[in-house]
Amino acid sequence: MQNNEYSHIPFSECQVMTDDDGQNIYIYHNGSEVLSDYNHTGFYLETAIALFMAIKDQNQSWMTLGNLWKLRNCIRENLNHNLKLDRLIYGESFDGSNASTLTPLTENRFNEIIKKIQSLDEYATI
Numbered sequence: 001m002q003n004n005e006y007s008h009i010p011f012s013e014c015q016v017m018t019d020d021d022g023q024n025i026y027i028y029h030n031g032s033e034v035l036s037d038y039n040h041t042g043f044y045l046e047t048a049i050a051l052f053m054a055i056k057d058q059n060q061s062w063m064t065l066g067n068l069w070k071l072r073n074c075i076r077e078n079l080n081h082n083l084k085l086d087r088l089i090y091g092e093s094f095d096g097s098n099a100s101t102l103t104p105l106t107e108n109r110f111n112e113i114i115k116k117i118q119s120l121d122e123y124a125t126i
Contacts, residue, residue: 004035006035006065007065008065008066009034009064009065010063010064011058012059013029014029014065015029022039023040025037034065035065042079044076048068048071048072049068052071052105054104060107062107070114070126071110073125074089074126077117077124077126085117088112088116090102
């Protein structure tokens, strides 16, 4: 997603699709594919999408495809480097599988996640 002309697109204006076997996620804007990811490599984008979708006000200016991709990378870094930031990322009440138990993400918590990961791993690719 780096240097992507689509990073500014509001998430609320997009449609999320998967292929028949759920191995790939595609995001469309105005009928054109603007973002895709291989879902079978860790469910990072799927999880980031679930966090964005848990937010009641989908029209917040910070909820862009660029920030969705940053959140995806934060989830990946947390998992792959065992940073133990699950509560910060998912919230106190997340049961590990039910998306309805996610604590809705805020812009402040999103920024805190990025800062915390960068402080724990200076080589993190966010």
